Amino acid sequence: MRIRGAGRIAVAGLEAIRSGVGEIYQVSGSSEAFLAGVRETEKVLLETRPTAVALPNALSFLDNNLDREARRGASKDELRSTVEKAALEFIRRIGESPERIANLSLPLIPKGSTAITHCHSSVVVAVMKKAAGNGTLSTIYVTETRPLYQGRITATQLGGSGAFVKFITDSAAGFYMSRADILVVGADAIAMNGDLVNKVGTFPMAALAKQLGKKVLVAAESYKIATKAAMGTDILIEFRSPREIYGQDPANIGNPEILNPAFDVTPGRLIDFVVTELEVVTEPEVGIPRVAKKAGLLSDDDG
Numbered sequence: 001m002r003i004r005g006a007g008r009i010a011v012a013g014l015e016a017i018r019s020g021v022g023e024i025y026q027v028s029g030s031s032e033a034f035l036a037g038v039r040e041t042e043k044v045l046l047e048t049r050p051t052a053v054a055l056p057n058a059l060s061f062l063d064n065n066l067d068r069e070a071r072r073g074a075s076k077d078e079l080r081s082t083v084e085k086a087a088l089e090f091i092r093r094i095g096e097s098p099e100r101i102a103n104l105s106l107p108l109i110p111k112g113s114t115a116i117t118h119c120h121s122s123v124v125v126a127v128m129k130k131a132a133g134n135g136t137l138s139t140i141y142v143t144e145t146r147p148l149y150q151g152r153i154t155a156t157q158l159g160g161s162g163a164f165v166k167f168i169t170d171s172a173a174g175f176y177m178s179r180a181d182i183l184v185v186g187a188d189a190i191a192m193n194g195d196l197v198n199k200v201g202t203f204p205m206a207a208l209a210k211q212l213g214k215k216v217l218v219a220a221e222s223y224k225i226a227t228k229a230a231m232g233t234d235i236l237i238e239f240r241s242p243r244e245i246y247g248q249d250p251a252n253i254g255n256p257e258i259l260n261p262a263f264d265v266t267p268g269r270l271i272d273f274v275v276t277e278l279e280v281v282t283e284p285e286v287g288i289p290r291v292a293k294k295a296g297l298l299s300d301d302d303g
């Protein structure tokens, strides 16, 4: 949890492989052993965060490249340089996407409007900074985001953006939703039907936004698409330590079972726009598979 934000987690995973690849190279007597060593490392990384999908997508991009090279009989040296090139290529994509998403989002946000957001998403911050900087957004409500308070990071990063930043408790989201024009959130994962998995609390905010006739915009890079998940409920939701919620002895409060899901599922029908770096999706059932294909996340077998 020292690294937050799906994009950053993916970069950290790729950097971990880059930094360990020299050692794998040294202890591997053949290209097969090298490949096995890299895959072992990928497996360890994959198990760190079960819900966010950018890391698995980054690792499968790397692995697909390696696989292609291995099939054509690449040497150990060639495989090593494939790891380096593929990792850097994906890190570059991660770096460029927020700016593209911000540019595509601007026309979707009404001039002089008020937005509300939840948690911390580096992509959402990029969108909001751009929109605040040119006067599109005048006010931004930021929820503190229990239990780990990632909203503090969002508020800090939006300071000096040009918009009025208002920091509220999660419970006050309903109170302030009526004053907002648009809910803007990031994504940990998006299922193929457009369902969104994001920080717990996103679903009630989106449901309320719809109830009050507000727009819901999800800012998400294409590699947040969980191609193996047909719908949101197919995505494993990580439960974190009860101590994040109540740090003392639970006996003090009657020993309840303390439940701490880190994410929830927002049905795609509550979402107006999924803004990816490749296109703005308004009809998720067809748009999300199209983006996944454009981004090279689907193999030929997936159609």
Ligand code: RI2
Pocket (backbone or CB within 6 Å): 003, 004, 005, 006, 007, 008, 052, 119, 120, 121, 122, 123, 124, 150, 185, 186, 187, 188, 198, 199, 262
């Ligand atoms: P970026 C965060 O989860 C939030 O749910 C956020 O919307 C999402 O990752 C995407 O973040 P966590 O990593 O990739 O705090 O847009 O568990 O930065």
